[in-house]
Amino acid sequence: MATTKSCRADEEEFNHCHRTFDDVVVHLSSAANKTHVEAIVGKHTANYRSLVDQYDACSFGDVLYSNYLLVPLQQMYDVQLRKHVWIEHSTILKYLRLKPDQILFSLETFFIPYENELELIRYYAQILLNGTVKKTIQPLLYMIAVHHLNGFLFDQTRTEQNNLQRIIVKNLQMTSTNDKILYDEIINYKTFSRDGPVIFTTLPVIRMNWLQKLVE
Secondary structure (H helix, E strand, O other): OOHHHHHHHHHHHHHHHHHHHHHHHHHOOOOOHHHHHHHHHHHHHHHHHHHHHHHHOOOOOOHHHHHHHHHHHHOOOHHHHHHHHHHHHHHHHOOOOHHHHHHHOOOOHHHOOOOOHHHHHHHHHHHOOOOOOOOOOOOOHHHHHHHHHHHHOOOOOHHHHHHHHHHHHHHHHHHHOOHHHHHHHHHHEEEEEEOOOOOOOOOOOOHHHHHHHHHH
């Protein structure tokens, strides 16, 4: 009985958080509501972190709870929420084993727009290279990390990030000796799908030329 009440309380808290996230999205475009939005962000971040703590303690990778937790990891929400899970509370990554086809809402919201927070980009590279997130164990998280890392590596619009791009590509090349599949999937990644990453059979010339420029 106590467990049931606890689960219901968690669900009510999640629903409250979800309504709050929607409130943030509605008000973000209005400068007049900036103070209101900042207050909301602070409130829902605290609530969300309590959900993360609860998940880490006793969820054991429950599919429904995992979906709850993934809601604010969508690209439309504040980057601090994504960083809280991926970086600050990374111990739960091993439990987030959802497959893309287990997501209860739109898959594309995790992928569009591309991530532009460099701290997260570095971390995506790190957890893929050190095996913290693996395709066979955490297929959704793997595809998210590969997608945003690939988007960053082939972004030719910002010269200030070229040095980091070179570092990551060289680290990938070093790793490819032991894990060629990972290297190929990051470099040849094309797009996301509910069946997993879609890979280029042949890398487009413009990408090949850019990759060559990075490793020169």
